[in-house]
Amino acid sequence: MASCSRSTHPVPPHYSFGFWLTSILLFTASTTPTTKGCVEGEGDALLAFKTGLLGGPSSLLSSWRGRVDCCRWSGVVCDNRTGRVVELNLNPDYLNNETSIGGEIRPSLLLLTHLERLDLSYNDFGGIQVPKILGSLTELTYLDLSSSNFSGAIPPQLGNLSSLRYLDLNSYGLSTDGLHWLSRLSSLIYLDMGGVNLSMASRDWLHSVNMLSSLEELHLPDCGLTDLPSSLSHVNLTALATLDLYGNLFNSTFPNWLWKLHNLSYLDLSFSMFHGAIPAGIGNLTGLRELYLDHNSLSGPIPIEIGKLSNLTVLSLSNNSLEGTMSELHFANLTKLSELDLSENSLVVSVDYNWVPPFQLRSIKLKSCKLGPAFPRWLRSQNSIEDLDMSNTSIEDSSDNFIIYILSTLLIIIYQGQFHAPLAI
Numbered sequence: 560m561a562s563c564s565r566s567t568h569p570v571p572p573h574y575s576f577g578f579w580l581t582s583i584l585l586f587t588a589s590t591t592p593t594t595k596g597c598v599e600g601e602g603d604a605l606l607a608f609k610t611g612l613l614g615g616p617s618s619l620l621s622s623w624r625g626r627v628d629c630c631r632w633s634g635v636v637c638d639n640r641t642g643r644v645v646e647l648n649l650n651p652d653y654l655n656n657e658t659s660i661g662g663e664i665r666p667s668l669l670l671l672t673h674l675e676r677l678d679l680s681y682n683d684f685g686g687i688q689v690p691k692i693l694g695s696l697t698e699l700t701y702l703d704l705s706s707s708n709f710s711g712a713i714p715p716q717l718g719n720l721s722s723l724r725y726l727d728l729n730s731y732g733l734s735t736d737g738l739h740w741l742s743r744l745s746s747l748i749y750l751d752m753g754g755v756n757l758s759m760a761s762r763d764w765l766h767s768v769n770m771l772s773s774l775e776e777l778h779l780p781d782c783g784l785t786d787l788p789s790s791l792s793h794v795n796l797t798a799l800a801t802l803d804l805y806g807n808l809f810n811s812t813f814p815n816w817l818w819k820l821h822n823l824s825y826l827d828l829s830f831s832m833f834h835g836a837i838p839a840g841i842g843n844l845t846g847l848r849e850l851y852l853d854h855n856s857l858s859g860p861i862p863i864e865i866g867k868l869s870n871l872t873v874l875s876l877s878n879n880s881l882e883g884t885m886s887e888l889h890f891a892n893l894t895k896l897s898e899l900d901l902s903e904n905s906l907v908v909s910v911d912y913n914w915v916p917p918f919q920l921r922s923i924k925l926k927s928c929k930l931g932p933a934f935p936r937w938l939r940s941q942n943s944i945e946d947l948d949m950s951n952t953s954i955e956d957s958s959d960n961f962i963i964y965i966l967s968t969l970l971i972i973i974y975q976g977q978f979h980a981p982l983a984i
């Protein structure tokens with residue numbers, strides 16, 4: 560018997576009050592007096608759930624033994640007031656140095672009717688399907704099945720978890736042929752389906768995701784998505800702060816509705832086969848802190864509106880076909896810029912000779928860029944560079960042959976700390 564709650568164990572009439580009291584003290588000796596122990600039945604449910612699981616002797620399951628308050632087992636969290644199990648956290652990292660678990664998910668889990676948070680991430684379930692029964696844990700607000708070696712189709716029953724606020728299914732091996740079920744999760748704030756094969760859901764994915772009007776973080780990297788509709792009648796995703804669509808197969812221009820996501824602070828559209836120009840509309844995303852548009856086929860000049868993104872700390876535009884000049888007008892308001900990567904384009908970076916950069920960069924990557932004559936001067940103004948790549952750069956219209964020599968022969972150089980000295984000429 561795992562259950563040992565004082566209130567759910569009736570006092571046997573033939574035992575004295577003193578015996579009863581001592582039992583309580585023994586059972587609850589190491590808990591705080593106000594904390595209620597495991598509710599009758601829930602410890603047994605957990606033990607039945609454990610029989611389906613495999614885990615070495617050093618896994619957290621080794622603490623799951625009868626006669627001990629189940630609220631004190633590794634990974635089990637009870638509500639202080641009611642003693643109900645409200646959280647199961649079987650992520651082996653949670654308690655440091657635990658080994659992973661696997662096996663099968665037994666339906667006895669459903670007896671934990673007050674379960675709000677379930678974390679099975681970073682285990683190895685040997686490629687079994689995500690069990691349909693998880694869709695019956697209707698009190699769940701948090702579900703993390705990431706990197707746990709589940710595979711096959713995601714059961715649409717997960718769409719019944721209408722209280723869910725956090726859903727992480729990030730893993731390679733899962734797939735779904737449609738995301739209709741997702742649109743029923745109207746309380747979702749966080750969604751990560753990175754690596755899930757969505758190639759069969761490519762047609763309707765945005766329609767379903769756009770129903771999630773509370774969403775603040777969306778991660779769909781490496782999902783094999785091919786469709787990014789160019790129009791969207793109504794943008795519901797006004798709370799979205801993080802959008803990560805890295806590594807998909809869109810083969811399209813940027814749709815204009817992107818620039819209506821006014822709350823974005825993190826936007827990653829890299830490695831996704833985008834072509835065409837960077838539209839001026841990007842200047843509407845004034846809250847952006849990190850912008851990754853690298854490794855696409857973008858062409859044309861960098862719009863001056865990028866200069867409106869005054870909170871930008873990371874600007875990554877490398878490996879495109881961008882051309883034209885980036886000048887002090889682009890940079891004037893980027894006072895927080897810390898990482899700049901313009902490598903592998905046909906860009907000229909040319910600023911006025913007397914311009915003083917408003918930022919201190921930590922990382923500068925300008926591989927294959929052409930640099931204006933004032934460039935060495937503004938580079939010398941940067942005191943915190945840790946990472947510098949100026950390979951294959953050339954300086955235009957400069958009479959300073961020594962600097963041309965240094966810059967054109969530099970390969971990838973990574974400075975740890977100051978680099979005033981080598982360039983002090």
Ligand SMILES: *[C@@H]1O[C@H](CO)[C@@H](O)[C@H](O)[C@H]1NC(C)=O
Nearest residue numbers: 591593594637638639640645
């Ligand atoms: C339970 O009580 C502990 C300490 O008494 C407290 O730290 C914790 O936040 C409480 N948990 C809940 C869910 O109320």
Ligand SMILES: *[C@@H]1O[C@H](CO)[C@@H](O)[C@H](O)[C@H]1NC(C)=O
Nearest residue numbers: 615616617618655656657658
């Ligand atoms: C971590 O686990 C390994 C293997 O189970 C064990 O040999 C080692 O002693 C553990 N380390 C700590 C600090 O618990």
Ligand SMILES: *[C@@H]1O[C@H](CO)[C@@H](O)[C@H](O)[C@H]1NC(C)=O
Nearest residue numbers: 683684685686687707708709
């Ligand atoms: C997932 O499970 C399958 C089947 O047991 C196994 O072959 C594979 O190595 C596992 N993958 C990972 C990443 O653990």
Ligand SMILES: *[C@@H]1O[C@H](CO)[C@@H](O)[C@H](O)[C@H]1NC(C)=O
Nearest residue numbers: 694714715716717718719740
């Ligand atoms: C759960 O979802 C499935 C599939 O989406 C549906 O058929 C079923 O009726 C739902 N069950 C409940 C209790 O809502």
Ligand SMILES: *[C@@H]1O[C@H](CO)[C@@H](O)[C@H](O)[C@H]1NC(C)=O
Nearest residue numbers: 732734755756757758759783
């Ligand atoms: C994704 O699923 C599609 C359709 O089932 C399949 O053709 C494709 O190979 C899968 N992609 C990956 C990377 O497994």
Ligand SMILES: *[C@@H]1O[C@H](CO)[C@@H](O)[C@H](O)[C@H]1NC(C)=O
Nearest residue numbers: 745769770771772792793795
């Ligand atoms: C916006 O979201 C609401 C519910 O959150 C939904 O009813 C509506 O259909 C959505 N609009 C669009 C265009 O998807």
Ligand SMILES: *[C@@H]1O[C@H](CO)[C@@H](O)[C@H](O)[C@H]1NC(C)=O
Nearest residue numbers: 775797798799800801822824
């Ligand atoms: C914008 O995103 C932040 C998270 O970065 C969130 O706290 C806030 O509620 C969002 N704003 C709106 C208007 O939804």
Ligand SMILES: *[C@@H]1O[C@H](CO)[C@@H](O)[C@H](O)[C@H]1NC(C)=O
Nearest residue numbers: 785808809810811812832834
């Ligand atoms: C991208 O789309 C164009 C037509 O718009 C097509 O010609 C081309 O083959 C596509 N590229 C890939 C890799 O699908």
Ligand SMILES: *[C@@H]1O[C@H](CO)[C@@H](O)[C@H](O)[C@H]1NC(C)=O
Nearest residue numbers: 815818819839840841842843
């Ligand atoms: C950018 O914002 C302005 C003013 O808020 C608006 O008129 C314009 O339509 C927006 N552009 C895009 C592409 O969303």
Ligand SMILES: *[C@@H]1O[C@H](CO)[C@@H](O)[C@H](O)[C@H]1NC(C)=O
Nearest residue numbers: 844845846847867868869870
């Ligand atoms: C920039 O960040 C600051 C501080 O985090 C914030 O108060 C401000 O609203 C942001 N600016 C814009 C234009 O979003």
Ligand SMILES: *[C@@H]1O[C@H](CO)[C@@H](O)[C@H](O)[C@H]1NC(C)=O
Nearest residue numbers: 863864866867888889891892
């Ligand atoms: C920079 O900020 C100033 C003052 O707010 C503004 O007038 C100017 O247009 C901004 N520059 C760019 C490129 O957005």
Ligand SMILES: *[C@@H]1O[C@H](CO)[C@@H](O)[C@H](O)[C@H]1NC(C)=O
Nearest residue numbers: 854877878879902903904927
């Ligand atoms: C970036 O572009 C260069 C030159 O076009 C190419 O050699 C390199 O492989 C690209 N890098 C990646 C990661 O695609």
